[in-house]
Amino acid sequence: MKTQVGIIGGGPSGLMLSQLLDLKGIDSVVLERKSRDYVLSRIRAGVLEQGFTDLMREAGVGERMDREGEIHEGVCISDNGVLHRIDLEKLTGGDTVMVYGQTELTRDLYEARDARNGKVIHEAEDVQPHDITTDAPYLTYTKDGEEYRVDCDFIIGADGFHGVSRKSIPESEIREYEKVYPFGWLGILSETKPVHDELIYARSERGFALCSLRSRVLSRYYVQVPLEDTVEDWSDERFWDELKARLPEDVAARLETGPSIEKSIAPLRSFVCEPMRYGNLFLAGDAAHIVPPTGAKGLNSAASDIYYLYHAMVAYYAEGDASGLDSYSETALRRVWKAQRFSWWMTSMLHQFPNEDPFDQRLQEIELEYFLSSEAARTSLAENYVGLPF
Ligand code: FAD
Numbered sequence: 001m002k003t004q005v006g007i008i009g010g011g012p013s014g015l016m017l018s019q020l021l022d023l024k025g026i027d028s029v030v031l032e033r034k035s036r037d038y039v040l041s042r043i044r045a046g047v048l049e050q051g052f053t054d055l056m057r058e059a060g061v062g063e064r065m066d067r068e069g070e071i072h073e074g075v076c077i078s079d080n081g082v083l084h085r086i087d088l089e090k091l092t093g094g095d096t097v098m099v100y101g102q103t104e105l106t107r108d109l110y111e112a113r114d115a116r117n118g119k120v121i122h123e124a125e126d127v128q129p130h131d132i133t134t135d136a137p138y139l140t141y142t143k144d145g146e147e148y149r150v151d152c153d154f155i156i157g158a159d160g161f162h163g164v165s166r167k168s169i170p171e172s173e174i175r176e177y178e179k180v181y182p183f184g185w186l187g188i189l190s191e192t193k194p195v196h197d198e199l200i201y202a203r204s205e206r207g208f209a210l211c212s213l214r215s216r217v218l219s220r221y222y223v224q225v226p227l228e229d230t231v232e233d234w235s236d237e238r239f240w241d242e243l244k245a246r247l248p249e250d251v252a253a254r255l256e257t258g259p260s261i262e263k264s265i266a267p268l269r270s271f272v273c274e275p276m277r278y279g280n281l282f283l284a285g286d287a288a289h290i291v292p293p294t295g296a297k298g299l300n301s302a303a304s305d306i307y308y309l310y311h312a313m314v315a316y317y318a319e320g321d322a323s324g325l326d327s328y329s330e331t332a333l334r335r336v337w338k339a340q341r342f343s344w345w346m347t348s349m350l351h352q353f354p355n356e357d358p359f360d361q362r363l364q365e366i367e368l369e370y371f372l373s374s375e376a377a378r379t380s381l382a383e384n385y386v387g388l389p390f
């Protein structure tokens with residue numbers, strides 16, 4: 001098989017890029033290791049920046065999102081039982097975020113690829129990039145026991161943190177920056193009415209908690225847990241009790257509980273791989289960088305990579321202009337590091353760190369107090385939360 005752009009990974013990054021390129025007449029093939037049902041069963045991000053929603057619309061897949069997604073003009077932070085609201089819209093001069101689940105937007109992207117006869121190959125095993133430093137790179141994979149080859153001009157590694165793309169770059173050619181946090185997030189999804197109209201990020205002496213939602217009848221809640229904990233340690237009852245103990249009393253009192261329909265633990269990590277290009281292989285999204293989830297920057301950072309890559313590819317194929325491809329890594333990394341900084345900062349300010357010394361503990365308390373009391377500081381938080389410009 002021959003194509004222009006060979007994409008590894010059928011998550012949001014890979015699907016979005018293939019859809020955008022297709023609308024500009026650029027051919028691509030997406031190779032995804034898992035089945036479509038499996039990809040759609042992964043409950044992940046929920047908050048989209050305006051840059052992301054604009055990209056969905058540009059890709060022609062914004063209709064259901066605009067109909068069913070919720071615009072949020074503010075976000076709440078609770079500090080040891082006291083709720084504060086950050087007025088995103090007012091502080092940023094009109095910007096907001098959209099609550100629309102990653103599962104839903106991935107479904108929309110799959111449907112759009114189907115409608116245009118896009119080539120998305122599921123259950124592609126042993127995907128391997130070859131000759132990435134030449135002008136004729138290619139991919140190989142096996143499916144149902146048979147081996148296939150895809151010749152292309154460029155390979156996009158959009159295969160997430162554990163994918164094959166980044167690992168196929170020689171170690172001497174990249175530098176990896178990493179920070180692992182000493183806790184994880186236990187998340188549940190429940191068919192209950194969200195406790196609040198807006199998200200609540202809660203700092204408490206018992207640890208961090210987050211109240212989020214997917215719709216008016218579907219809630220998503222998280223609590224910070226020790227890394228050693230497993231899902232089996234957390235019955236639904238224990239989860240609800242702990243969540244309530246970390247929220248302001250009046251919020252806890254109106255929390256509607258019910259059986260969880262999904263429960264999982266995610267470790268927290270910051271990670272960046274530099275550069276994001278090697279030869280004709282370009283890394284995008286989680287394949288190149290991971291943030292801790294506090295601040296909802298994971299999926300949104302993937303979106304900016306796709307935006308830069310898409311424009312660079314269009315300039316290359318339409319005008320023979322390779323400058324966007326040449327500057328891709330530098331341009332993308334500049335924004336990636338800003339999202340890294342914000343996610344690290346939100347994480348550091350809102351979680352309980354085991355064995356933290358009392359001085360650092362006091363600094364953390366006063367940091368949050370300052371941010372909640374100063375309009376200049378709240379403006380900085382709001383500007384980052386709604387997303388920095390692409
Ligand atoms: P992915 O979504 O990881 O997609 C990569 C795809 O590549 C996958 O479908 C995978 O199956 C496929 N793949 C992997 N290896 C191969 C291979 N060798 N060959 C072929 N295909 C391969 N972000 C937030 O903003 N908020 C959140 O609450 C949040 N929660 C998260 C919870 C978890 C458990 C995880 C892992 C991430 C979470 N994120 C969250 C981050 C967000 O989901 C990611 O940033 C986003 O999914 C990145 O999209 P992507 O397409 O780059 O990567």
Ligand code: DHB
Nearest residue numbers: 045046212293294295296
């Ligand atoms: C969600 C996850 C986040 O990490 C976040 O900061 C906000 C919302 C969510 O899953 O809804």
